[in-house]
Ligand SMILES: Nc1ncnc2c1ncn2[C@@H]1O[C@H](COP(=O)(O)OP(=O)(O)OP(=O)(O)O)[C@@H](O)[C@H]1O
Protein backbone atom coordinates (compact mmCIF):
# COMPACT_ATOMS: atom_id res chain seq x y z
CA UNK A 203 0.00 0.00 0.00
CA UNK A 204 1.21 3.50 -0.79
CA UNK A 205 1.88 6.01 1.96
CA UNK A 206 -1.28 7.81 3.09
CA UNK A 207 -1.90 11.33 1.74
CA UNK A 208 -3.16 12.37 5.15
CA UNK A 209 -2.02 10.66 8.34
CA UNK A 210 -3.23 11.86 11.70
CA UNK A 211 -2.24 10.27 14.98
CA UNK A 212 -3.29 11.15 18.54
CA UNK A 213 -4.20 14.68 17.54
CA UNK A 214 -5.46 16.89 20.36
CA UNK A 215 -6.75 20.41 20.47
CA UNK A 216 -8.57 22.49 23.02
CA UNK A 217 -9.80 26.08 23.08
CA UNK A 218 -9.07 27.07 26.66
CA UNK A 219 -11.00 24.63 28.83
CA UNK A 220 -12.96 23.22 25.93
CA UNK A 221 -11.40 19.97 24.72
CA UNK A 222 -12.43 19.59 21.10
CA UNK A 223 -10.07 16.97 19.70
CA UNK A 224 -9.01 14.33 22.20
CA UNK A 225 -6.84 11.98 20.22
CA UNK A 226 -7.92 11.86 16.60
CA UNK A 227 -6.52 9.07 14.41
CA UNK A 228 -7.22 9.14 10.70
CA UNK A 229 -5.63 7.95 7.49
CA UNK A 230 -6.64 8.97 4.01
CA UNK A 231 -5.26 7.05 1.01
CA UNK A 232 -4.02 9.04 -2.01
CA UNK A 233 -6.56 9.70 -4.71
CA UNK A 234 -9.54 8.87 -2.52
CA UNK A 235 -12.43 10.91 -1.21
CA UNK A 236 -12.85 10.73 2.54
CA UNK A 237 -15.92 12.21 4.18
CA UNK A 238 -15.81 13.44 7.76
CA UNK A 239 -19.13 13.44 9.57
CA UNK A 240 -19.97 14.80 12.97
CA UNK A 241 -22.59 16.84 14.76
CA UNK A 242 -22.30 20.61 15.02
CA UNK A 243 -19.36 21.50 17.19
CA UNK A 244 -17.80 18.04 16.91
CA UNK A 245 -14.53 19.61 15.78
CA UNK A 246 -14.53 18.96 12.03
CA UNK A 247 -13.54 22.50 11.15
CA UNK A 248 -10.91 22.47 13.89
CA UNK A 249 -9.36 19.33 12.41
CA UNK A 250 -9.40 20.79 8.89
CA UNK A 251 -7.80 24.01 10.14
CA UNK A 252 -5.00 22.06 11.79
CA UNK A 253 -4.41 20.01 8.65
CA UNK A 254 -4.28 23.15 6.51
CA UNK A 255 -1.73 24.80 8.86
CA UNK A 256 -4.09 27.54 10.07
CA UNK A 257 -4.14 26.23 13.62
CA UNK A 258 -1.57 24.42 15.74
CA UNK A 259 -2.45 21.20 17.49
CA UNK A 260 -1.76 20.83 21.21
CA UNK A 261 -0.44 17.29 20.81
CA UNK A 262 -0.23 14.45 18.35
CA UNK A 263 1.02 14.24 14.80
CA UNK A 264 -0.44 15.19 11.46
CA UNK A 265 1.21 14.63 8.09
CA UNK A 266 -0.21 15.88 4.82
CA UNK A 267 1.32 14.78 1.49
CA UNK A 268 4.22 13.38 3.46
CA UNK A 269 5.01 16.60 5.38
CA UNK A 270 4.48 17.32 9.04
CA UNK A 271 2.04 20.22 9.47
CA UNK A 272 3.89 21.52 12.53
CA UNK A 273 7.50 21.29 11.35
CA UNK A 274 7.07 21.77 7.59
CA UNK A 275 4.02 24.00 7.12
CA UNK A 276 5.40 25.64 3.96
CA UNK A 277 5.72 22.25 2.22
CA UNK A 278 2.21 21.35 3.33
CA UNK A 279 0.81 24.63 1.98
CA UNK A 280 2.48 23.99 -1.36
CA UNK A 281 0.66 20.66 -1.60
CA UNK A 282 -2.83 21.57 -0.39
CA UNK A 283 -5.81 23.73 -1.02
CA UNK A 284 -8.56 24.70 1.37
CA UNK A 285 -12.18 25.65 0.90
CA UNK A 286 -13.15 26.76 4.37
CA UNK A 287 -16.61 26.56 5.88
CA UNK A 288 -17.04 30.32 5.42
CA UNK A 289 -16.43 31.80 2.02
CA UNK A 290 -12.98 33.17 1.32
CA UNK A 291 -13.51 35.36 -1.71
CA UNK A 292 -12.57 38.99 -2.19
CA UNK A 293 -15.87 40.88 -2.31
CA UNK A 294 -14.45 43.94 -3.99
CA UNK A 295 -12.96 42.01 -6.89
CA UNK A 296 -14.98 40.38 -9.64
CA UNK A 297 -15.28 36.61 -9.82
CA UNK A 298 -12.74 36.50 -12.62
CA UNK A 299 -10.33 38.77 -10.78
CA UNK A 300 -10.55 36.52 -7.74
CA UNK A 301 -9.56 33.52 -9.83
CA UNK A 302 -6.76 35.41 -11.59
CA UNK A 303 -5.42 36.57 -8.22
CA UNK A 304 -5.15 33.02 -6.90
CA UNK A 305 -3.68 31.78 -10.20
CA UNK A 306 -0.99 34.46 -10.04
CA UNK A 307 -0.20 33.71 -6.40
CA UNK A 308 0.19 30.05 -7.37
CA UNK A 309 2.35 31.02 -10.37
CA UNK A 310 0.09 29.19 -12.78
CA UNK A 311 0.90 29.92 -16.42
CA UNK A 312 -1.75 31.97 -18.25
CA UNK A 313 -3.92 32.97 -15.25
CA UNK A 314 -6.56 34.53 -17.47
CA UNK A 315 -7.24 31.33 -19.39
CA UNK A 316 -7.34 29.31 -16.15
CA UNK A 317 -9.88 31.77 -14.74
CA UNK A 318 -12.08 31.65 -17.83
CA UNK A 319 -12.05 27.85 -17.90
CA UNK A 320 -13.11 27.67 -14.24
CA UNK A 321 -15.83 30.29 -14.70
CA UNK A 322 -17.26 28.19 -17.52
CA UNK A 323 -16.99 24.96 -15.53
CA UNK A 324 -18.90 26.41 -12.58
CA UNK A 325 -21.54 28.27 -14.58
CA UNK A 326 -20.18 31.69 -13.66
CA UNK A 327 -19.13 32.97 -17.08
CA UNK A 328 -21.89 35.56 -17.24
CA UNK A 329 -21.28 36.75 -13.70
CA UNK A 330 -17.52 36.68 -14.10
CA UNK A 331 -17.10 40.41 -14.58
CA UNK A 332 -19.36 41.34 -11.65
CA UNK A 333 -18.15 42.07 -8.15
CA UNK A 334 -18.29 39.00 -5.93
CA UNK A 335 -20.29 41.00 -3.36
CA UNK A 336 -23.24 40.88 -5.78
CA UNK A 337 -23.21 37.07 -6.01
CA UNK A 338 -25.86 34.86 -4.46
CA UNK A 339 -24.76 32.50 -1.71
CA UNK A 340 -24.52 29.57 -4.10
CA UNK A 341 -22.58 31.51 -6.72
CA UNK A 342 -20.14 32.67 -4.08
CA UNK A 343 -19.69 29.10 -2.90
CA UNK A 344 -19.00 27.90 -6.43
CA UNK A 345 -16.45 30.67 -6.91
CA UNK A 346 -14.88 29.70 -3.58
CA UNK A 347 -14.51 26.08 -4.69
CA UNK A 348 -13.23 27.09 -8.12
CA UNK A 349 -10.53 29.18 -6.44
CA UNK A 350 -9.41 26.11 -4.52
CA UNK A 351 -8.92 24.03 -7.64
CA UNK A 352 -6.32 26.33 -9.16
CA UNK A 353 -2.80 24.96 -9.35
CA UNK A 354 -3.71 21.28 -9.12
CA UNK A 355 -3.06 20.76 -5.40
CA UNK A 356 -2.42 17.17 -4.40
CA UNK A 357 -4.69 17.32 -1.36
CA UNK A 358 -7.90 19.34 -1.11
CA UNK A 359 -9.85 20.09 2.05
CA UNK A 360 -13.49 20.99 1.57
CA UNK A 361 -15.33 22.11 4.70
CA UNK A 362 -19.06 21.67 3.97
CA UNK A 363 -18.58 22.43 0.28
CA UNK A 364 -22.18 22.11 -0.81
CA UNK A 365 -23.96 23.83 2.06
CA UNK A 366 -26.35 26.34 0.52
CA UNK A 367 -26.13 25.03 -3.03
CA UNK A 368 -29.13 24.13 -5.14
CA UNK A 369 -29.36 20.49 -6.31
CA UNK A 370 -27.93 21.26 -9.72
CA UNK A 371 -24.94 23.17 -8.37
CA UNK A 372 -24.41 20.42 -5.84
CA UNK A 373 -24.21 17.82 -8.57
CA UNK A 374 -21.77 20.05 -10.43
CA UNK A 375 -19.56 20.20 -7.34
CA UNK A 376 -19.84 16.46 -6.84
CA UNK A 377 -18.77 15.88 -10.43
CA UNK A 378 -15.82 18.23 -9.96
CA UNK A 379 -14.76 16.47 -6.76
CA UNK A 380 -15.13 13.08 -8.40
CA UNK A 381 -13.01 14.24 -11.36
CA UNK A 382 -10.35 15.47 -8.95
CA UNK A 383 -10.14 12.11 -7.24
CA UNK A 384 -10.05 10.31 -10.57
CA UNK A 385 -7.12 12.52 -11.47
CA UNK A 386 -5.29 11.40 -8.34
CA UNK A 387 -6.14 14.27 -5.98
CA UNK A 388 -6.91 13.34 -2.40
CA UNK A 389 -10.07 14.94 -1.00
CA UNK A 390 -11.05 15.27 2.65
CA UNK A 391 -14.48 16.82 2.97
CA UNK A 392 -16.87 17.46 5.80
CA UNK A 393 -20.57 17.39 5.27
CA UNK A 394 -23.87 17.51 7.08
CA UNK A 395 -25.81 15.91 4.26
CA UNK A 396 -25.39 12.21 4.54
CA UNK A 397 -26.42 11.43 1.01
CA UNK A 398 -23.44 13.51 -0.06
CA UNK A 399 -21.12 11.24 1.87
CA UNK A 400 -22.97 8.27 0.51
CA UNK A 401 -22.73 9.38 -3.12
CA UNK A 402 -19.27 10.82 -3.11
CA UNK A 403 -17.04 9.30 -0.50
CA UNK A 404 -14.85 6.23 -0.79
CA UNK A 405 -14.66 6.13 2.99
CA UNK A 406 -16.59 7.80 5.76
CA UNK A 407 -15.26 8.74 9.20
CA UNK A 408 -17.40 9.89 12.10
CA UNK A 409 -15.92 12.35 14.57
CA UNK A 410 -17.62 12.25 17.91
CA UNK A 411 -16.60 13.50 21.34
CA UNK A 412 -13.11 14.29 20.20
CA UNK A 413 -12.33 10.99 18.49
CA UNK A 414 -12.90 9.18 15.21
CA UNK A 415 -15.26 6.48 16.42
CA UNK A 416 -16.06 4.91 13.06
CA UNK A 417 -14.08 4.83 9.84
CA UNK A 418 -14.94 2.66 6.86
CA UNK A 419 -16.71 2.30 3.57
CA UNK A 420 -20.42 2.89 3.38
CA UNK A 421 -21.01 -0.86 3.33
CA UNK A 422 -18.87 -1.30 6.43
CA UNK A 423 -20.75 1.46 8.22
CA UNK A 424 -24.11 -0.03 7.31
CA UNK A 425 -22.95 -3.38 8.59
CA UNK A 426 -22.46 -1.78 12.00
CA UNK A 427 -26.15 -1.33 12.52
CA UNK A 428 -27.26 -4.92 13.15
CA UNK A 429 -23.95 -5.65 14.89
CA UNK A 430 -23.74 -5.99 18.72
CA UNK A 431 -22.52 -2.39 18.94
CA UNK A 432 -26.12 -1.33 18.53
CA UNK A 433 -26.45 -1.07 22.34
CA UNK A 434 -23.42 1.17 22.52
CA UNK A 435 -24.99 3.26 19.80
CA UNK A 436 -28.22 3.65 21.71
CA UNK A 437 -26.43 5.15 24.70
CA UNK A 438 -25.17 7.98 22.46
CA UNK A 439 -28.19 9.84 21.16
CA UNK A 440 -26.34 12.11 18.71
CA UNK A 441 -24.41 9.15 17.36
CA UNK A 442 -27.60 7.18 17.01
CA UNK A 443 -29.02 10.06 15.04
CA UNK A 444 -26.08 9.98 12.63
CA UNK A 445 -26.22 6.23 12.17
CA UNK A 446 -29.95 6.16 11.63
CA UNK A 447 -29.61 8.98 9.16
CA UNK A 448 -26.90 7.18 7.23
CA UNK A 449 -29.01 4.04 7.04
CA UNK A 450 -32.23 5.91 6.27
CA UNK A 451 -30.66 8.37 3.89
CA UNK A 452 -32.50 6.89 0.91
CA UNK A 453 -35.83 7.97 2.33
CA UNK A 454 -34.60 11.51 2.77
CA UNK A 455 -35.59 13.97 0.01
CA UNK B 456 12.25 36.58 -4.38
CA UNK B 457 8.88 34.89 -4.20
CA UNK B 458 8.11 37.05 -1.16
CA UNK B 459 8.64 40.17 -3.27
CA UNK B 460 6.49 38.82 -6.11
CA UNK B 461 3.77 37.84 -3.60
CA UNK B 462 3.90 41.32 -2.08
CA UNK B 463 3.56 42.89 -5.53
CA UNK B 464 0.56 40.71 -6.42
CA UNK B 465 -1.20 41.36 -3.12
CA UNK B 466 -0.42 45.08 -3.23
CA UNK B 467 -2.05 45.18 -6.66
CA UNK B 468 -5.09 43.61 -5.06
CA UNK B 469 -5.47 46.12 -2.23
CA UNK B 470 -4.69 49.08 -4.48
CA UNK B 471 -7.59 47.90 -6.59
CA UNK B 472 -9.76 48.05 -3.44
CA UNK B 473 -8.84 51.73 -3.18
CA UNK B 474 -9.44 52.58 -6.82
CA UNK B 475 -12.80 50.82 -6.53
CA UNK B 476 -13.77 53.06 -3.62
CA UNK B 477 -11.82 56.30 -4.14
CA UNK B 478 -14.08 57.86 -1.50
CA UNK B 479 -11.61 56.71 1.16
CA UNK B 480 -8.93 58.92 -0.37
CA UNK B 481 -11.37 61.80 -0.60
CA UNK B 482 -12.61 61.38 2.98
CA UNK B 483 -9.01 61.16 4.11
CA UNK B 484 -8.25 64.50 2.48
CA UNK B 485 -11.56 66.08 3.48
CA UNK B 486 -10.91 66.58 7.19
CA UNK B 487 -7.47 68.17 6.75
CA UNK B 488 -8.90 70.46 4.06
CA UNK B 489 -11.76 71.40 6.39
CA UNK B 490 -9.23 72.24 9.12
CA UNK B 491 -7.31 74.30 6.62
CA UNK B 492 -10.43 76.25 5.62
CA UNK B 493 -11.43 76.73 9.24
CA UNK B 494 -8.06 78.01 10.35
CA UNK B 495 -7.33 80.17 7.32
CA UNK B 496 -10.72 81.79 6.82
CA UNK B 497 -12.42 81.64 10.22
CA UNK B 498 -9.68 81.79 12.82
CA UNK B 499 -7.09 83.31 10.50
CA UNK B 500 -8.92 86.65 10.64
CA UNK B 501 -7.99 86.98 14.29
CA UNK B 502 -4.36 86.40 13.49
CA UNK B 503 -2.76 89.31 11.71
CA UNK B 504 -0.47 87.14 9.64
CA UNK B 505 -2.71 87.33 6.56
CA UNK B 506 -4.43 84.38 4.88
CA UNK B 507 -1.60 83.50 2.51
CA UNK B 508 1.07 83.49 5.14
CA UNK B 509 -1.11 81.61 7.62
CA UNK B 510 -1.92 78.88 5.06
CA UNK B 511 1.80 78.50 4.50
CA UNK B 512 2.40 78.34 8.24
CA UNK B 513 -0.37 75.75 8.77
CA UNK B 514 0.34 73.33 5.96
CA UNK B 515 3.00 71.14 7.65
CA UNK B 516 0.69 70.40 10.61
CA UNK B 517 -2.22 69.80 8.26
CA UNK B 518 -0.10 67.27 6.36
CA UNK B 519 0.62 65.39 9.61
CA UNK B 520 -3.14 65.29 10.26
CA UNK B 521 -3.65 63.95 6.73
CA UNK B 522 -1.24 61.10 7.41
CA UNK B 523 -2.94 60.25 10.71
CA UNK B 524 -6.38 60.21 9.11
CA UNK B 525 -5.11 58.15 6.16
CA UNK B 526 -3.45 55.44 8.24
CA UNK B 527 -6.64 55.03 10.25
CA UNK B 528 -8.14 53.78 6.98
CA UNK B 529 -5.30 51.30 6.76
CA UNK B 530 -6.32 49.91 10.14
CA UNK B 531 -9.90 49.79 8.91
CA UNK B 532 -9.00 48.01 5.66
CA UNK B 533 -6.84 45.45 7.46
CA UNK B 534 -9.59 44.81 10.00
CA UNK B 535 -12.20 44.27 7.30
CA UNK B 536 -9.83 42.02 5.37
CA UNK B 537 -9.29 39.85 8.43
CA UNK B 538 -13.04 39.54 9.00
CA UNK B 539 -13.52 37.91 5.61
CA UNK B 540 -12.05 34.52 4.92
CA UNK B 541 -9.60 35.68 2.26
CA UNK B 542 -6.70 36.08 4.72
CA UNK B 543 -7.10 32.48 5.79
CA UNK B 544 -7.05 31.43 2.18
CA UNK B 545 -3.75 33.26 1.68
CA UNK B 546 -2.41 31.71 4.88
CA UNK B 547 -3.24 28.20 3.71
CA UNK B 548 -1.50 28.87 0.38
CA UNK B 549 2.20 28.88 -0.46
CA UNK B 550 2.26 32.66 -0.05
CA UNK B 551 5.04 34.34 1.95
CA UNK B 552 3.39 35.38 5.22
CA UNK B 553 5.07 38.80 5.50
CA UNK B 554 3.73 39.62 2.02
CA UNK B 555 0.18 39.72 3.35
CA UNK B 556 0.95 42.57 5.78
CA UNK B 557 3.43 44.37 3.55
CA UNK B 558 0.79 44.61 0.83
CA UNK B 559 -1.36 46.63 3.24
CA UNK B 560 1.62 48.76 4.24
CA UNK B 561 2.58 49.62 0.66
CA UNK B 562 -1.03 50.34 -0.21
CA UNK B 563 -1.19 52.68 2.76
CA UNK B 564 1.91 54.51 1.53
CA UNK B 565 0.46 55.00 -1.94
CA UNK B 566 -2.98 56.08 -0.69
CA UNK B 567 -1.46 58.51 1.82
CA UNK B 568 0.85 60.11 -0.70
CA UNK B 569 -2.11 60.67 -3.03
CA UNK B 570 -4.10 62.24 -0.18
CA UNK B 571 -1.15 64.46 0.73
CA UNK B 572 -0.99 65.60 -2.88
CA UNK B 573 -4.69 66.52 -2.83
CA UNK B 574 -4.25 68.50 0.40
CA UNK B 575 -1.24 70.39 -0.97
CA UNK B 576 -3.28 71.35 -4.04
CA UNK B 577 -6.09 72.60 -1.81
CA UNK B 578 -3.58 74.60 0.22
CA UNK B 579 -2.18 76.15 -2.95
CA UNK B 580 -5.69 77.30 -3.80
CA UNK B 581 -5.92 78.93 -0.35
CA UNK B 582 -2.75 80.89 -0.79
CA UNK B 583 -0.01 78.52 0.32
CA UNK B 584 3.24 79.42 -1.42
CA UNK B 585 6.66 77.84 -1.19
CA UNK B 586 10.05 79.05 -2.28
CA UNK B 587 11.52 75.58 -1.84
CA UNK B 588 13.55 74.05 -4.63
CA UNK B 589 13.29 70.52 -5.94
CA UNK B 590 15.72 69.18 -3.33
CA UNK B 591 13.71 70.62 -0.45
CA UNK B 592 10.47 69.25 -1.89
CA UNK B 593 12.02 65.81 -2.26
CA UNK B 594 13.30 66.00 1.32
CA UNK B 595 9.80 66.97 2.47
CA UNK B 596 8.29 64.06 0.57
CA UNK B 597 10.90 61.76 2.08
CA UNK B 598 10.16 62.84 5.66
CA UNK B 599 6.40 62.53 5.13
CA UNK B 600 6.77 59.10 3.50
CA UNK B 601 8.96 57.95 6.38
CA UNK B 602 6.38 59.23 8.89
CA UNK B 603 3.62 57.49 6.92
CA UNK B 604 5.56 54.22 7.04
CA UNK B 605 6.01 54.48 10.82
CA UNK B 606 2.38 55.46 11.50
CA UNK B 607 1.16 52.74 9.11
CA UNK B 608 2.92 50.07 11.16
CA UNK B 609 1.36 51.70 14.22
CA UNK B 610 -2.03 51.37 12.48
CA UNK B 611 -1.43 47.70 11.68
CA UNK B 612 -1.58 46.97 15.40
CA UNK B 613 -5.24 48.01 16.00
CA UNK B 614 -6.09 46.55 12.58
CA UNK B 615 -4.91 43.17 13.84
CA UNK B 616 -6.17 43.31 17.42
CA UNK B 617 -9.40 45.34 17.34
CA UNK B 618 -12.67 43.54 17.96
CA UNK B 619 -14.90 46.16 16.29
CA UNK B 620 -14.59 48.39 13.23
CA UNK B 621 -14.82 51.46 15.48
CA UNK B 622 -11.99 50.17 17.61
CA UNK B 623 -9.82 49.63 14.57
CA UNK B 624 -9.94 53.25 13.45
CA UNK B 625 -10.37 55.02 16.82
CA UNK B 626 -6.66 54.85 17.55
CA UNK B 627 -6.16 57.66 15.04
CA UNK B 628 -7.98 60.28 17.16
CA UNK B 629 -5.05 60.95 19.48
CA UNK B 630 -2.77 61.08 16.44
CA UNK B 631 -5.05 63.63 14.81
CA UNK B 632 -5.19 65.72 18.00
CA UNK B 633 -1.46 65.61 18.67
CA UNK B 634 -0.66 68.36 16.13
CA UNK B 635 -2.94 70.75 18.07
CA UNK B 636 -0.54 70.56 21.02
CA UNK B 637 2.49 71.29 18.88
CA UNK B 638 3.94 74.12 16.84
CA UNK B 639 1.55 73.23 14.01
CA UNK B 640 -1.06 75.98 14.50
CA UNK B 641 0.41 78.48 16.93
CA UNK B 642 3.98 79.05 18.08
CA UNK B 643 4.71 77.09 21.25
CA UNK B 644 5.89 80.28 23.02
CA UNK B 645 2.25 81.29 23.48
CA UNK B 646 1.45 78.14 25.51
CA UNK B 647 1.44 77.89 29.33
CA UNK B 648 4.37 76.12 31.06
CA UNK B 649 3.68 72.35 31.14
CA UNK B 650 1.74 72.40 27.85
CA UNK B 651 4.58 74.27 26.24
CA UNK B 652 7.10 71.76 27.57
CA UNK B 653 5.02 68.90 26.12
CA UNK B 654 4.52 70.66 22.79
CA UNK B 655 8.20 71.38 22.39
CA UNK B 656 9.25 67.83 23.16
CA UNK B 657 6.75 65.81 21.18
CA UNK B 658 7.49 64.43 17.72
CA UNK B 659 4.93 66.48 15.76
CA UNK B 660 6.73 69.73 16.60
CA UNK B 661 10.06 68.43 15.31
CA UNK B 662 8.44 67.12 12.12
CA UNK B 663 6.38 70.28 11.56
CA UNK B 664 9.34 72.61 12.18
CA UNK B 665 11.55 70.61 9.78
CA UNK B 666 8.97 70.57 7.01
CA UNK B 667 8.15 74.25 7.56
CA UNK B 668 11.81 75.19 7.21
CA UNK B 669 12.23 73.04 4.11
CA UNK B 670 9.16 74.50 2.40
CA UNK B 671 10.26 78.04 3.29
CA UNK B 672 13.60 77.36 1.67
CA UNK B 673 15.34 77.94 5.00
CA UNK B 674 18.12 75.81 6.45
CA UNK B 675 16.81 72.97 8.65
CA UNK B 676 18.41 72.88 12.06
CA UNK B 677 18.65 70.14 14.64
CA UNK B 678 14.89 69.65 14.25
CA UNK B 679 15.45 67.32 11.32
CA UNK B 680 17.64 64.92 13.28
CA UNK B 681 15.16 64.97 16.17
CA UNK B 682 12.26 64.34 13.79
CA UNK B 683 14.01 61.44 12.04
CA UNK B 684 14.99 59.91 15.38
CA UNK B 685 11.39 60.08 16.59
CA UNK B 686 10.06 58.54 13.40
CA UNK B 687 12.67 55.77 13.40
CA UNK B 688 11.89 55.03 17.05
CA UNK B 689 8.14 54.84 16.39
CA UNK B 690 8.78 52.63 13.36
CA UNK B 691 10.95 50.13 15.23
CA UNK B 692 8.56 49.81 18.17
CA UNK B 693 5.41 49.69 16.02
CA UNK B 694 6.94 47.15 13.65
CA UNK B 695 7.96 44.85 16.50
CA UNK B 696 4.54 45.10 18.15
CA UNK B 697 2.72 44.53 14.87
CA UNK B 698 4.84 41.47 14.07
CA UNK B 699 4.14 40.01 17.51
CA UNK B 700 0.41 40.71 17.18
CA UNK B 701 0.39 39.10 13.74
CA UNK B 702 2.10 35.99 15.00
CA UNK B 703 -0.38 35.74 17.88
CA UNK B 704 -3.28 36.34 15.52
CA UNK B 705 -2.41 33.64 13.00
CA UNK B 706 -1.37 31.18 15.67
N1 LIG C 1 -11.77 30.08 17.96
C1 LIG C 1 -12.47 29.37 18.85
N2 LIG C 1 -12.46 29.71 20.15
C2 LIG C 1 -13.17 29.01 21.06
N3 LIG C 1 -13.91 27.94 20.77
C3 LIG C 1 -13.98 27.54 19.49
C4 LIG C 1 -13.25 28.24 18.47
N4 LIG C 1 -13.49 27.62 17.30
C5 LIG C 1 -14.32 26.59 17.57
N5 LIG C 1 -14.61 26.53 18.89
C6 LIG C 1 -15.44 25.52 19.54
O1 LIG C 1 -14.89 24.26 19.27
C7 LIG C 1 -15.91 23.32 19.01
C8 LIG C 1 -15.68 22.67 17.68
O2 LIG C 1 -15.85 23.64 16.66
P1 LIG C 1 -15.73 23.28 15.12
O3 LIG C 1 -15.96 24.53 14.37
O4 LIG C 1 -14.45 22.57 14.88
O5 LIG C 1 -16.94 22.27 14.92
P2 LIG C 1 -17.57 21.66 13.59
O6 LIG C 1 -17.57 20.19 13.75
O7 LIG C 1 -16.90 22.21 12.41
O8 LIG C 1 -19.06 22.21 13.69
P3 LIG C 1 -20.10 22.63 12.52
O9 LIG C 1 -20.68 21.37 12.01
O10 LIG C 1 -21.11 23.44 13.25
O11 LIG C 1 -19.33 23.39 11.51
C9 LIG C 1 -17.22 24.07 19.14
O12 LIG C 1 -17.74 23.83 20.41
C10 LIG C 1 -16.84 25.51 18.98
O13 LIG C 1 -17.69 26.33 19.74
Ligand SMILES: [Mg+2]
Nearest residue numbers: 246247287361
Ligand atom coordinates in the same frame (compact mmCIF):
# COMPACT_ATOMS: atom_id res chain seq x y z
MG1 LIG D 1 -17.43 23.35 10.86
